Amino acid sequence: xxxxxxxxxxxxxxxxxxxxxxxxxxxxxxxxxxxxxxxxxxxxxxxxxxxxxxxxxxxxxxxxxxxxxxxxxxxxxxxxxxxxxxxxxxxxxxxxxxxxxxxxxxxxxxxxxxxxxxxxxxxxxxxxxxxxxxxxxxxxxxxxxxxxxxxxxxxxxxxxxxxxxxxxxxxxxxxxxxxxxxxxxxxxxxxxxxxxxxxxxxxxxxxxxxxxxxxxxxxxxxxxxxxxxxxxxxxxxxxxxxxxxxxxxxxxxxxxxxxxxxxxxxxxxxxxxxxxxxxxxxxxxxxxxxxxxxxxxxxxxxxxxxxxxxxxxxxxxxxxxxxxxxxxxxxxx
Amino acid sequence: xxxxxxxxxxxxxxxxxxxxxxxxxxxxxxxxxxxxxxxxxxxxxxxxxxxxxxxxxxxxxxxxxxxxxxxxxxxxxxxxxxxxxxxxxxxxxxxxxxxxxxxxxxxxxxxxxxxxxxxxxxxxxxxxxxxxxxxxxxxxxxxxxxxxxxxxxxxxxxxxxxxxxxxxxxxxxxxxxxxxxxxxxxxxxxxxxxxxxxxxxxxxxxxxxxxxxxxxxxxxxxxxxxxxxxxxxxxxxxxxxxxxxxxxxxxxxxxxxxxxxxxxxxxxxxxxxxxxxxxxxxxxxxxxxxxxxxxxxxxxxxxxxxxxxxxxxxxxxxxxxxxxxxxxxxxxx
Numbered sequence: 116x117x118x119x120x121x122x123x124x125x126x127x128x129x130x131x132x133x134x135x136x137x138x139x140x141x142x143x144x145x146x147x148x149x150x151x152x153x154x155x156x157x158x159x160x161x162x163x164x165x166x167x168x169x170x171x172x173x174x175x176x177x178x179x180x181x182x183x184x185x186x187x188x189x190x191x192x193x194x195x196x197x198x199x200x201x202x203x204x205x206x207x208x209x210x211x212x213x214x215x216x217x218x219x220x221x222x223x224x225x226x227x228x229x230x231x232x233x234x235x236x237x238x239x240x241x242x243x244x245x246x247x248x249x250x251x252x253x254x255x256x257x258x259x260x261x262x263x264x265x266x267x268x269x270x271x272x273x274x275x276x277x278x279x280x281x282x283x284x285x286x287x288x289x290x291x292x293x294x295x296x297x298x299x300x301x302x303x304x305x306x307x308x309x310x311x312x313x314x315x316x317x318x319x320x321x322x323x324x325x326x327x328x329x330x331x332x333x334x335x336x337x338x339x340x341x342x343x344x345x346x347x348x349x350x351x352x353x354x355x356x357x358x359x360x361x362x363x364x365x366x367x368x369x370x371x372x373x374x375x376x377x378x379x380x381x382x383x384x385x386x387x388x389x390x391x392x393x394x395x396x397x398x399x400x401x402x403x404x405x406x407x408x409x410x411x412x413x414x415x416x417x418x419x420x421x422x423x424x425x426x427x428x429x430x431x432x433x434x435x436x437x438x439x440x441x442x443x444x445x446x447x448x
Numbered sequence: 449x450x451x452x453x454x455x456x457x458x459x460x461x462x463x464x465x466x467x468x469x470x471x472x473x474x475x476x477x478x479x480x481x482x483x484x485x486x487x488x489x490x491x492x493x494x495x496x497x498x499x500x501x502x503x504x505x506x507x508x509x510x511x512x513x514x515x516x517x518x519x520x521x522x523x524x525x526x527x528x529x530x531x532x533x534x535x536x537x538x539x540x541x542x543x544x545x546x547x548x549x550x551x552x553x554x555x556x557x558x559x560x561x562x563x564x565x566x567x568x569x570x571x572x573x574x575x576x577x578x579x580x581x582x583x584x585x586x587x588x589x590x591x592x593x594x595x596x597x598x599x600x601x602x603x604x605x606x607x608x609x610x611x612x613x614x615x616x617x618x619x620x621x622x623x624x625x626x627x628x629x630x631x632x633x634x635x636x637x638x639x640x641x642x643x644x645x646x647x648x649x650x651x652x653x654x655x656x657x658x659x660x661x662x663x664x665x666x667x668x669x670x671x672x673x674x675x676x677x678x679x680x681x682x683x684x685x686x687x688x689x690x691x692x693x694x695x696x697x698x699x700x701x702x703x704x705x706x707x708x709x710x711x712x713x714x715x716x717x718x719x720x721x722x723x724x725x726x727x728x729x730x731x732x733x734x735x736x737x738x739x740x741x742x743x744x745x746x747x748x749x750x751x752x753x754x755x756x757x758x759x760x761x762x763x764x765x766x767x768x769x770x771x772x773x774x775x776x777x778x779x780x781x
Contacts (some may be wrong), residue, residue, distance in 0.1 A: 185519075221554030230553035237520060238553050242544045248513020249545060255514050256521040259473065259499065279540070282510035289505065443555035444588050446612035448687070 131177060135405050136414065138180060138337050141354045142172040142393050143418045145196040148205060151422050152195065152212055152226075156372050160430065161212045164241075165191040165226050170367035174299050176200045177360075178267060180301025181348055187235045187266045189250035192227035194239035201234050209425040215432035223433045223443065235264075243304075244277030246268060247296070251283040252337055254292035254357070265351045266294040268342070273304025284359070288325035291356040295347045298359065299334060301366045306378040322359040334362025335392040367391075449631055450738075455624040457598035461605035462526065464634070466496055469524060472609060475511055475526030476564075485530050486566060486624055503661040505710075508538035512563065516546050516614075519561045524609060530563040532580045532618060539583070546614045547589030560756040562608045562615045567594075568658060568708060569621040571752065574744035576665040578622070579708040581657075582715055583614040585685040591639055594618040596660035598628035600683055603637025611639060620658045642689040644696065648676035651766045652696040654719050655706040655752050659757065663706055666762035677766055685715060693719065694727050702733040704765040708757060711739035736765045 116180045136192045148169045168175055175196030182188070182201075190197045198208050203219060212217030212226050219229050230238040237253065240246035250268035275281055275298060287294050298318050302309050311315050322329025332343050340362055347358040365387040370377045376384075400406050441448070452460070455472060460497045466472045478485055480493035480503040493501040494711040496742050503512050508529055515525035529535050535542060541564065549559040569577030585592045591613055595601040601619065608615035645660060646667050655663040667677040682688065697703055705716035720735040 189517075218554070220552065220556070223554045224552045230556055231463075232556040237557065238549075240545070242540055245513075245540055245544055247518035248510045248541060249520070251510065252514035252517020252519075252525075253521050254517075256518040256523050257552075259518065259523060279509050279513065282505070282507035283513065285505060286507060286510040286514060331668045443551045446550060446558055 140414050141176045141200050141261045147422045167368040168190040168193050168196040171364045173336040173337035173362050180272045180341045181192040181344035187244045189237050189268045190239045192241040198229040201236050203231050205425040206428040213429040217368040220244040243438045244274035244279040245279040247283040251287045254294035265348045265359045269297045271392050273302040287357040293351040296359045305370045317359040327357045329359040331361040334364035388391045449629045454598045457602035461602045465609045471499040472524040488526035512538040515561045519559050520557050522642040527624035528564045531683050532565045532567045547587045560612050564617045566619045573747040577745045591615045594657040607636045640684045642692040643681045645681045646654040646679040650676045651702040652678045652700045653704050654680045662759045665759040668762050679727050697727050698730045702769045703735045706738045733769050735767045738765050
């Protein structure tokens with residue numbers, strides 16, 4: 116996985132092809148996983164909040180593809196895609212949504228709190244902006260130890276108006292911490308459009324206030340996301356400090372399953388859906404001769420089976436043991 | 449044995465733990481070049497350097513969040529929040545992140561930070577002399593320590609830094625100059641163990657932090673009247689060790705609970721409730737409380753004196769709780 120894409124440039128055609136198909140497979144997996152999660156939600160198998168990232172898959176997959184396995188990820192409450200793209204087991208992710216003991220967070224967290232120590236995936240956090248200081252702190256730990264790990268902190272455009280965003284980016288700027296702040300700008304903080312909530316609607320410009328580079332990219336182009344994030348991550352790894360990347364994208368579904376979407380027009384949503392980034396990427400793979408329809412259809416089938424297996428696993432898994440109610444409140448009670 | 453101040457005891461604990469463990473570092477506002485607003489960290493920058501004694505921006509959210517993020521990766525940060533009033537700026541980090549990180553991801557991560565802060569104060573008016581320990585004592589996932597003596601401050605801070613769980617360590621502005629004996633050799637005071645500071649058969653006074661000192665003064669006063677008060681110092685508010693309190697109540701049958709916090713929904717309410725739940729039959733009188741009056745702290749000297757609890761009020765409460773047998777007790781004495 117390390118520098119997979121970088122090597123791909125140098126190595127034979129097959130390596131490049133494998134990587135492109137991996138990106139396609141991951142985006143499809145996220146799409147299908149979330150569509151099935153929505154179905155299970157309406158059946159009552161999943162409760163609480165379920166925030167879908169459908170439409171934002173390239174930003175999910177491109178960011179994760181740019182990292183080393185020992186780099187660190189902090190995400191927010193819309194993180195199914197990040198978790199899957201990071202390589203977490205779809206079974207365990209779905210089981211977490213179902214509130215089962217076999218879930219990635221043993222059923223204690225649910226959809227908003229996915230995590231995996233093994234994958235250096237330090238959690239989905241659900242207070243908007245609240246995890247950004249944590250991510251800065253882990254970058255501080257790397258600097259403290261002289262480690263070359265880099266932290267990637269992901270949040271939405273709604274988070275950039277919180278105090279936590281400002282305090283954390285300023286701290287990272289002052290201390291030149293090895294961290295990349297990646298904002299998925301989908302133009303809405305819940306139901307409030309960015310031009311109604313942000314004095315500066317181009318988020319990358321805010322980087323200037325923290326003496327770090329800011330970039331705005333097409334978040335719906337998985338290759339552009341991967342290349343840009345890799346460049347910024349390697350820059351941080353080389354000791355050149357933090358950066359902010361704004362990935363312009365769009366969420367096809369509501370903020371959560373409970374959202375009637377009164378704040379945006381059907382036409383606007385349809386315009387974005389017409390440019391569905393997974394469809395666009397597939398067309399590109401076919402047109403460039405990377406893969407033919409049969410190969411890509413096989414991936415669709417494979418993903419379908421993976422997701423069905425994950426749902427079955429989650430459904431059949433046990434709930435947490437009632438005797439374990441007080442586990443994990445303290446390490447040493 | 450050396451007699452040192454509470455301030456020096458805290459400083460010794462920090463210094464000894466930094467010498468013992470390379471992972472321990474300090475961060476906070478003006479703790480380095482300025483020397484700490486209460487001069488607790490004076491000299492530590494010179495001894496340990498800027499890597500381990502880190503002056504931060506005035507960004508409490510970033511201070512706590514960064515400490516927590518560094519702790520998740522295995523460091524042992526001690527974050528100083530200049531006064532407990534300023535923890536309110538970072539309350540989201542403390543309650544939604546620090547207290548939850550171990551639990552909501554199913555026990556995968558730990559957050560062993562110490563938040564050192566300072567309660568109390570004089571002539572500082574409404575927002576700089578509050579006693580807000582109850583806010584933290586309410587939260588599962590946090591440990592809350594509030595020592596009264598130099599011996600306890602040093603031993604409990606060392607225990608807090610070594611603890612695997614997050615600890616809110618609340619010092620008291622008016623105790624920094626107080627003196628007490630501290631052993632020359634290494635020692636640790638365990639978290640979650642209440643301590644009987646004075647033996648007595650007639651009435652139990654439960655207190656913590658500066659009120660323990662006031663309770664001991666009150667006990668001296670009562671002794672002159674032939675009444676022997678037992679003083680139980682809680683030392684840790686969460687987890688609350690009720691053992692010594694209940695043992696004492698079983699012997700005295702009369703209790704006064706003292707706190708510098710406001711009475712409503714306070715520490716005293718919790719202690720009184722536990723006593724009636726667990727030792728109802730031992731009580732010969734209702735449990736009484738002595739607390740700060742329910743007003744924001746006034747600046748004017750005369751009003752401030754009226755607002756804060758005093759040793760005289762503790763004496764009066766003890767006499768009131770002893771009312772029924774006060775004559776008999778004095779006669780017997």
